[in-house]
Amino acid sequence: MDPDSDLKTPVSAKMQGQRSTGKSSVDRSGDQAAATERSRSVALLIETSNAYARGLLKGIASYMHENELWSIYLPELGRDSGPPEWLKRWKGDGIIARIENDAVAAAIQRLDLPVVDVSAARHIPEIPYFEINEVGVGRLAFYHLQERGLRNFAYCDEPRFRWSQLRRDGFAKYVAAGGFECNVFQPKRGAKGQQSALSEREQLTHWIKSLPRPVGVLACYDIKAQEILDVCREQGIRVPEDVALVGVDNDEVLCEICTPPLSSVVPAANRTGYMAAKCLDSLMNGEKRTKLCNLIEPLGVVSRQSTDVLAIDDPDVAIAMRFIRDHYSEGVNVRDVLKVVSISRRSLESRFQNTVGRTLHQEITRRRIARVCQLLNESDLTIAQIAERSGYQNEEYLSVAFRRAMGMPPGRYRRGEPVDID
Numbered sequence: 001m002d003p004d005s006d007l008k009t010p011v012s013a014k015m016q017g018q019r020s021t022g023k024s025s026v027d028r029s030g031d032q033a034a035a036t037e038r039s040r041s042v043a044l045l046i047e048t049s050n051a052y053a054r055g056l057l058k059g060i061a062s063y064m065h066e067n068e069l070w071s072i073y074l075p076e077l078g079r080d081s082g083p084p085e086w087l088k089r090w091k092g093d094g095i096i097a098r099i100e101n102d103a104v105a106a107a108i109q110r111l112d113l114p115v116v117d118v119s120a121a122r123h124i125p126e127i128p129y130f131e132i133n134e135v136g137v138g139r140l141a142f143y144h145l146q147e148r149g150l151r152n153f154a155y156c157d158e159p160r161f162r163w164s165q166l167r168r169d170g171f172a173k174y175v176a177a178g179g180f181e182c183n184v185f186q187p188k189r190g191a192k193g194q195q196s197a198l199s200e201r202e203q204l205t206h207w208i209k210s211l212p213r214p215v216g217v218l219a220c221y222d223i224k225a226q227e228i229l230d231v232c233r234e235q236g237i238r239v240p241e242d243v244a245l246v247g248v249d250n251d252e253v254l255c256e257i258c259t260p261p262l263s264s265v266v267p268a269a270n271r272t273g274y275m276a277a278k279c280l281d282s283l284m285n286g287e288k289r290t291k292l293c294n295l296i297e298p299l300g301v302v303s304r305q306s307t308d309v310l311a312i313d314d315p316d317v318a319i320a321m322r323f324i325r326d327h328y329s330e331g332v333n334v335r336d337v338l339k340v341v342s343i344s345r346r347s348l349e350s351r352f353q354n355t356v357g358r359t360l361h362q363e364i365t366r367r368r369i370a371r372v373c374q375l376l377n378e379s380d381l382t383i384a385q386i387a388e389r390s391g392y393q394n395e396e397y398l399s400v401a402f403r404r405a406m407g408m409p410p411g412r413y414r415r416g417e418p419v420d421i422d
Contacts, residue, residue: 002299003311004346009149009411024095037206039068039069039070040068040070040071040091040092040093041071041073041091041097042070042072042073042092042093042094042096042280043072043073043074043075043087043090043092043094043096043097044057044060044072044073044074044095044096044097045075045077045083045084045087045096045097045098045099045108046077046093046096046098046118047077047078047081047096047098048074048076048077049078050249050251050394051249051250051251051252051254051269051409052249052267052269053098053269054269055267055269055270055272055273056098056118056269056270056273056276057074057273057274058269058270058273059269059271059273059274059275059276060273060274060276061273062270062273062274063273063274063277063278063281063366064277065286066238067154067281068281070093070348073090073092073228077311080100080101081104082101082103082104082107083103083107083108086245086343087107087108087111087172087183088107090108090111092113092212093113093114093284094113094114094115094275094280094283094284095111095113095114095115095116095280096115096118096273096280097110097115097117097119098115098117098118098119099117099119099121099122099123099124100121101121102123103125103296105123108124109349113392114239114280114283115127115280116128116129116130116276116277116279116280117129117130117282118130118131118272118273118276119131119163120132120134120155120161120162120163120166121161121162121163123277125292127235127292128279128283128289128291128294129273129280129292129293129294130272130273130276130294130296131163131272131295131296132163132268132269132272132295132296132298133297133298134163134166134167134170135166135169135170135173135293135294136170136266136297137167137171137248137267137298138167138168138169138170138172138173138174139168139170139171139173140265140298140300140370141171141217141218141246141265141301142171142174142175142178143370144246144263144265144301144303145216145218145244145307145362146216146357147321147325147356148216148307148309148310148311149310149312149313149317149321149356150200150214150215150216150244151311152181152183152212152213152215152216153171153181153215153216153217154183154184154185154215154216154217154218155167155168155171155182155183155184155185155217155218155219155220156180156185156204156207156217156218156219156220156224156225156228157184157185157186157220158220158221158224159187163220164221165219165320166415167220167248168184171218172184174295179357181355183207185204185207187199187203187204201227201231204228204231205231205234205235208228208231208232208235208237208243208411209237211243214242214243214244214309214311215242215243215244216244216245216246217243217244217245218246218248219247220244220248221248221249221250222248222250222251222254222255222262222264223247223251223254224247225245225246225247225258225262225264225306226247226254226258226262228243228245229245229258229259229260229306232245233259239260239306240305240306240307240308241311242261243308244263244306244309244311245262245263245306245309246262246263246264246265246306246307247262247263247264248267249264249265249267250264250265250266250267251264252304255302256304260304260305260306261305261306261413262304262306263301263302263304263307264301264302265300265301266298266299266300266302267299268296268299268377269353271296271327271377275294275296279294286387292392297373297377297413299373299374299377299378300370300373300374310322312355314351316341316342316343316348317348317352317355317356318339319340319341320337320341320348321352321363323337323340324337324360324363325367328364328367328368328371328391329367329368329371329389329391330391330392331391331392331393332364332391333361333364334360334361337360337364348360364391365401365405366405368390368391368392368401369401369402371389371390371391372386372390372398372410373406373413375389375390376410376413382395383395383398383410383411384391386398386410
């Protein structure tokens with residue numbers, strides 16, 4: 001049986017059937033003209049069953065379309081799958097993989113090829129990896145829930161995955177910084193780390209019923225959030241009035257089919273895949289890669305009905321929050337906010353700070369910076385155009401504010417350099 005019979009069709013159709021020897025085309029032939037006629041063989045050990053992984057593949061495809069088409073080998077994999085059988089006999093040029101278990105890691109290491117990891121699990125610490133800044137996921141989710149006036153927060157964990165642990169720690173960090181406590185759900189497992197789906201569902205139900213209300217909940221990913229919605233419906237718990245819920249991955253089909261539609265943090269999966277492909281290309285060209293950790297900031301939160309609530313008891317603070325939310329990109333300032341609230345500036349500032357944890361000016365700035373980050377990640381707009389769309393007078397004002405908030409200029413952020421925000 002052909003060992004490659006279970007592979008998908010290579011991307012470079014004109015080169016189907018050709019195989020590489022593990023070196024670049026230039027090194028194999030020594031002839032530039034011949035090199036341009038060959039496409040490198042690249043294995044993508046990435047599952048296709050979830051929105052984030054498909055986003056990675058789209059980013060990889062974008063890089064190839066802008067540069068060189070590779071012959072792609074894409075097996076059918078699940079998150080917990082071992083390595084495909086053909087991999088041990090494969091003669092390719094490079095690999096991009098979500099290395100989620102020791103078996104896949106061992107198989108990849110035996111090949112001695114350029115490899116880029118797109119998993120947070122870190123089974124091969126010495127190779128470069130590209131991953132969403134999971135602490136940033138927690139930060140965005142917390143701010144999204146806090147700005148709705150919520151003062152109780154909870155996280156639904158999947159502790160067997162490192163990315164869930166990182167999201168949990170990031171969310172808890174910002175909850176604590178805001179002066180609140182974070183209630184964490186971690187299912188109890190048996191001695192062998194196993195339990196039935198029914199047992200875990202019962203534990204989840206008990207936990208949700210025990211939470212103080214109203215509460216803002218971050219689920220580790222959209223599928224877990226869907227399960228929480230099911231439990232709330234079964235128990236007569238109102239969403240978003242009692243439980244305001246945020247998922248992660250923004251799987252649009254899943255989020256829209258949920259009842260109610262699910263708000264979700266948007267990871268920069270396309271950008272992560274693009275940057276991983278760019279890195280692999282440089283490795284296959286023989287370049288040295290000294291920077292291993294490459295964290296890509298999430299894009300933002302898509303707000304849907306599951307968080308469509310404003311749990312602020314103070315009506316004047318609620319009016320101010322709505323005004324900022326609706327007009328921050330129009331260049332408004334604190335004086336404009338005061339025009340819609342019939343109390344003194346000192347009184348509003350004090351009550352807003354006590355309720356939200358930030359001043360009026362800080363809230364306007366936070367929303368503008370979040371919009372700038374989104375446009376830097378999602379668009380090719382110039383800095384001047386982004387300034388116009390996010391409420392800044394000009395490019396210089398934006399650059400100063402962005403550097404102060406993010407610790408780097410906008411250009412460096414757009415290039416995907418890591419950010420550490422306290």
